[in-house]
Amino acid sequence: MSLYETDPINVxxxxxxxxxxxxxxxxxxxxxxxxxxxxxxxxxxxxxxxGGSVASHVRISGEAPCSPITPRGAAHLVLGLEPxxxxxxxxxxxxxxxxxxxxxxxxxxxxxxxxxxxYPTLEAIKQTIGELSRKAMYLDASQIGINLxxxxxxxxxxxxxxxxxxxxxxxxxxxERQLEALFQTEKLALNLKAFRLGLAEIExxxxxxxxxxxxxxNR
Amino acid sequence: MAGIAVNxxxxxxxxxxxxxxxxxxxxxxxxxxxxxxxxxxxxITTTLAQAAKELNLYVEWSVNEKVALEVAAAAAFAGVxxxxxxxxxxxxxxxxxxxxxxxxxxxxxxxxxxxxxxGGISSTNEQDSRHVAKALDLPxxxxxxxxxxxxxxxxxxxxxxxxxxxxxxxxxxxxxxxxGNVTLGELPHRKYRARFDTSRKPYASxxxxxxxxxxRALHQRLIEIAGIxxxxxxxxxxxxxxxxxxxxxxxxxxxxxVEAVRTLRAKGxxxxxxxxxxxxxxxxxxxxxxxxxxxxxVVEEIDPFLEGNLKELAADIEPGRTWRFFxxxxxxxxxxxxxxxxxVINAVARILEADYNPRGADYEHTAQQALxxxxxxxxxxxxxxxxxxxxxWAIKSALKMDGRDGFVTGDIGCYSMALTxxxxxxxxxxxxMGSGMGLASGLGKLDRFGFDQPVVAVCGDSTFFHAVIPxxxxxxxxxxxxxxxxxxxxxxxxxxxxxxPGIETNAMGEEAPKLEIETVCRALGVTVEVTDPYDxxxxxxxxxxxxxxxxxxxxxxxxxxxxLTRAKREKAPYVVRVDQGRCRGESCGCDKFCVRVFKxxxxxxNGDTGKAAIDEALCSGCGVCAQICPRxxxxxxxxx
Numbered sequence: 001m002s003l004y005e006t007d008p009i010n011v012x013x014x015x016x017x018x019x020x021x022x023x024x025x026x027x028x029x030x031x032x033x034x035x036x037x038x039x040x041x042x043x044x045x046x047x048x049x050x051g052g053s054v055a056s057h058v059r060i061s062g063e064a065p066c067s068p069i070t071p072r073g074a075a076h077l078v079l080g081l082e083p084x085x086x087x088x089x090x091x092x093x094x095x096x097x098x099x100x101x102x103x104x105x106x107x108x109x110x111x112x113x114x115x116x117x118x119y120p121t122l123e124a125i126k127q128t129i130g131e132l133s134r135k136a137m138y139l140d141a142s143q144i145g146i147n148l149x150x151x152x153x154x155x156x157x158x159x160x161x162x163x164x165x166x167x168x169x170x171x172x173x174x175x176e177r178q179l180e181a182l183f184q185t186e187k188l189a190l191n192l193k194a195f196r197l198g199l200a201e202i203e204x205x206x207x208x209x210x211x212x213x214x215x216x217x218n219r
Numbered sequence: 220m221a222g223i224a225v226n227x228x229x230x231x232x233x234x235x236x237x238x239x240x241x242x243x244x245x246x247x248x249x250x251x252x253x254x255x256x257x258x259x260x261x262x263i264t265t266t267l268a269q270a271a272k273e274l275n276l277y278v279e280w281s282v283n284e285k286v287a288l289e290v291a292a293a294a295a296f297a298g299v300x301x302x303x304x305x306x307x308x309x310x311x312x313x314x315x316x317x318x319x320x321x322x323x324x325x326x327x328x329x330x331x332x333x334x335x336x337x338g339g340i341s342s343t344n345e346q347d348s349r350h351v352a353k354a355l356d357l358p359x360x361x362x363x364x365x366x367x368x369x370x371x372x373x374x375x376x377x378x379x380x381x382x383x384x385x386x387x388x389x390x391x392x393x394x395x396x397x398x399g400n401v402t403l404g405e406l407p408h409r410k411y412r413a414r415f416d417t418s419r420k421p422y423a424s425x426x427x428x429x430x431x432x433x434x435r436a437l438h439q440r441l442i443e444i445a446g447i448x449x450x451x452x453x454x455x456x457x458x459x460x461x462x463x464x465x466x467x468x469x470x471x472x473x474x475x476x477v478e479a480v481r482t483l484r485a486k487g488x489x490x491x492x493x494x495x496x497x498x499x500x501x502x503x504x505x506x507x508x509x510x511x512x513x514x515x516x517v518v519e520e521i522d523p524f525l526e527g528n529l530k531e532l533a534a535d536i537e538p539g540r541t542w543r544f545f546x547x548x549x550x551x552x553x554x555x556x557x558x559x560x561x562x563v564i565n566a567v568a569r570i571l572e573a574d575y576n577p578r579g580a581d582y583e584h585t586a587q588q589a590l591x592x593x594x595x596x597x598x599x600x601x602x603x604x605x606x607x608x609x610x611x612w613a614i615k616s617a618l619k620m621d622g623r624d625g626f627v628t629g630d631i632g633c634y635s636m637a638l639t640x641x642x643x644x645x646x647x648x649x650x651x652m653g654s655g656m657g658l659a660s661g662l663g664k665l666d667r668f669g670f671d672q673p674v675v676a677v678c679g680d681s682t683f684f685h686a687v688i689p690x691x692x693x694x695x696x697x698x699x700x701x702x703x704x705x706x707x708x709x710x711x712x713x714x715x716x717x718x719x720p721g722i723e724t725n726a727m728g729e730e731a732p733k734l735e736i737e738t739v740c741r742a743l744g745v746t747v748e749v750t751d752p753y754d755x756x757x758x759x760x761x762x763x764x765x766x767x768x769x770x771x772x773x774x775x776x777x778x779x780x781x782x783l784t785r786a787k788r789e790k791a792p793y794v795v796r797v798d799q800g801r802c803r804g805e806s807c808g809c810d811k812f813c814v815r816v817f818k819x820x821x822x823x824x825n826g827d828t829g830k831a832a833i834d835e836a837l838c839s840g841c842g843v844c845a846q847i848c849p850r851x852x853x854x855x856x857x858x859x
Contacts, residue, residue: 016597029233029398039233040474041398045340052597065364067474068397071482071560073577088594091586095578109597110641113823114815117595128589132582142836151836 008038008061010070011168014089015081016107017054020155024079025056027159027182031174032060042068055089060168077167078133081141081158082107083125090132100133101165101202103154105142137165137206144197153194160198165206172199223266226403234401236394239365240332241266242401243372244302245274247328248409251294252278253287255685256714257306258341259395260334264304265715268726274406280717280726283652283685284309285316288331292320292385295329296422297413300376304332307346308631308651312686314351320385321355322424322433326416328376329385334395337471337520338557341392341713343631343649345555347521352387352498353528356437358444359498360388360453363473365399371453371495373404378447382440391520393471393557441499448496449504456508458490464570465512466491467505469525472518475563482564483573500528506536516570517546520558545570600641603821604782604839606708607634610752611642612817612847613777614675614704617762618645625673625766628662630655630687632679633713634706641818646677653678653686656703660690663699663772673766674701681711681719683736694772695743702765703774705736708781716784740774747774755846782839791840793855795821797831801852804830809849817847 011028013021022043029039038061045054059066073095080086080102090100104122111117129136139161145153156179163170176192183191223242226232234242241263244252254264268278277294281287284305291303305313310333317331333351336342352359360375362368368390375386424433448454458465458480466489468476473493480489492508494500509515509529517526526546533542547554551566568575578586601608611634618625629635629646630653637646648658659676678687683705694701711717718724718731725731737747748765750758758777765773805811813831814824821838824831831852842855 026233026398033231033233033400038400039398041233042393043396052599064477065366065399065474067471067478067560068393068399069559071478071564071577073582084594087589091589091594094586096582108823109595110600110818110820111598112595113820114818115811115824119595120593124593128585128593131585132589 006076007063008059008066009168010075010093011058011060011077011079012070012075012089012093013056013058013079013081014085015054016085017052019054019081019107020152021054021056021081024155024159024162025058027175027178028058028162028168028170030178031170034174037062038065040066040068044069053085053088055085077101079158079162081155083122084120087125087129090129094132096134098133099165099167100129100136101158101161102129102136102138103141103158104138105140105154137161137202139198139201139205141198144201145194148190148194148197150190153190156191156194157198157201160195160200161202164199164202223270228403228405231400231402233398234365234369235262235396235398236362236365236368236390237262237334237396238266239368239401240304240372240388240390240395241270242403243369244330244376245270245406246369246404247300247373247376248407249302249376250276250299250409250411250413251291251301252276252303253281253290253301254304255281255284255287255309256711256717257309258714259336259390259392260304260306260309260332261714261717262395263302263332264726265717267302271727278726280719282720284312288313288316288320292316292325292329294413295325295327297415298327299411299413300328302330302332302372304334306342307333307335307348308342308344310348310351312652317351317385318355319424321357321437322430323422324383325379325385326383328379330372330375330379330388331385332372332388332390334390334392335521336392338392340557343635343651345521347524348387348389349497349524350522352389353524356441357384357498358382358386358496360386361470361495361497362388362390362394363470363493363495365394365397365401367453367495368394369401369404378444381447382444384440389470391471393520445499445501448499448501451496451501453495454493454501454504456490456492459487461511462490463488463512464490464514464516464567465508466516466518466567467494467508467525467529468492468518469494469497471520472558472563475558475560476518478560479563479567482560483568483571483575485567485571485573488571489567494525497525498528500532502532505529505532509533509536509542513541514543514570515545516551516566517544518552518558518563518566521555523547523554598641599636599639600818600820601633601636602782602839603819603837604841604843605633606752606777606779606782607637607642607706608817608819609755609843610704610706610758610777611637611645613752613755613758613762615643615645616755616759617766618673618675620759620763621673621766623671623673625675627675627677628655628658630678630682632682632706634677634679637677651686652682653690656687656690656694659701659703660694660697660699663694663701664697666700676701676703677706679712680705680707680709680721680736681717684720684734688739691740691745691772692743695745698771700769701772702762703772704762705774705776707736707776707778710781710784712781712783716781736776737774745772745774747776749776749778752777752779753841753843755843782841786839790858791838792858793840793842794858795833795838795840795842795844795853795855797833798852798854799828799830801850802830803850803852804828807850813844813848813853817844819844
């Protein structure tokens, strides 16, 4: 049975190697599995794995397993851990109806660091993301992570933003329980804090995009 | 992952295809697993190793794939079910044994899992292993989903025991490395009493006239296997009785095909025959399905294997009856690289003359412009603090000082990236495991034809044990003129840090005898020196000296633990910063030497200040870059 107006739901988490997008895809996937959905997660890589682009495709269906790569134009939500990667994935798999939630802190590719390529300005990135999406939301997840003492916590901030944007029918409590199962006491407090800050930040700035659920009477 | 052995039957988990294969092997009650790591196959054996203690398995990372298959076959000879997993390149290493093992057969259940890598995402080639099953007359299974990966692996052991021979299960990256729902089955309580039956006829195909006899028996057996496959639940047709188009697909192609038919709303005109048993083909089943229609699209990854076999079979169905076949030969499906849903959607749309334009011309235009104009590329690079970077820096400097146009023959590992600017483009050849040394051995004998360039062979510690030792012996015995640099980072780093014979633990985490690379080399009569690649001047000096010492192989072990494994264990040794007063920035004659040439990801150029800076999030704190700044502007402070 199809649970939502859209089936499957396609979420792509875009980032670079080492940013922790595989952890987000697993947390999201496990949460949807607990809701008795079919979940398929695939990863696509850019030129490499060491420091290269990594995109995790999370496809959620009430009916059947999906292919591990999203067809062009079929992404519903791009969660960017890095702004240029959000744009890259949006341009590859997005469509006019795609939502984007992205961290604004760049990770410069080697070509940029050595002056062989330019990194676009945040304004240029935002403008193109705006043209290629239905709605885009931005936050400085890395800064929130750094304020908490570890830039890597940006992935938990973005996990919070994913729940906070309201696009995916994800319960905050379910995610928090998963984090409790995943992390030990000391790390747990920090990760929970990052998760809650990301969630609050996106809700405060943008409000919730209420995803239409057939359960909710939109039939 | 660690829970796979304890997770209870009936629960549904989100498993990686490789974990599902491992669980299938556990549900089949295997006793032994052996493998050499290689993506996309590594997690199968890693998962089994984690379950070893709990379930009393023997799991090993073997020295190479041939030995792994021999270790697994030995268990099967003694009546213990065994699994051997490898990537497509590994199958080539194991092929010599396998092409004899098929003739002798095995006693117990033996399943060989080969994970192919369409697109060569983590490989040097994208070879299609299915040809080997056909060439060796062995049964071939191809899972299409994560659940099926588990079920098929479990069943493959039953089939193997029924036919008395090895079964090949072929996975691909998009099954092995993707995740999906898997409902677990029971774990059996099996107690083995391993015994080699000395009274049976030997497992040997050698004796004057027996190979053809064994070969004939194998052909006879194939007919039986095809019969078993006729009723296999892994093959099924879904679609209208007589569709306009029949899509025949195997492995990863099935989910793409389902996606294509759904996306194009073509359920009324296209049917899908999913084949899980692809060699030998179940003739009757295939024939009956081909007779539904006259248009057939074949969807599969890498070579037109199924496509060719279907055409072969179709030629004998009925005189005068013809089909229009679409696929790789017709240009509808790419005969190289990976599949993706769009390839299959477009192929089906073309054949059914359906419109497929998912996002409009304007959107497509803006998207393409963004990809080409705005989004910078992310190239391959060594991690921050990688010891390979400094070894290649030293090699580059030494070869330049030496001045005889020397070069490096490379091998398989993270360090293969030294083909590119992250390793200063030092490596000039990369082929298979051990080939760098073999090529150097040959190059080092060309002096009589006027060859006078220094040759430096490099390989990693795991590769050294896998395939380099015979080539080194060859070089010693032939007085080949070469320098051999072992890049010893104490890990099979590229595939996930699996142990190897140079590490003091084994796959199951038990203590194991550690073989010293220098001891092995010295036993071969080679001069061995050891260096720390973080000491750039010292390493460079050693290489310069060793390049001059000619007429025989010389070995330099460049030893420093992988920066990633070190970082997992302990804090960074230094806090590194760029002294903004000393860094002259764009006005320095060095032209951004640190970021432009040394290229450690921890070093960045700050466009606002016009000076170098350290990216604290990426810097590993190795402090090596302090050695390369001409102004000594990079300063390190020891952490308390």
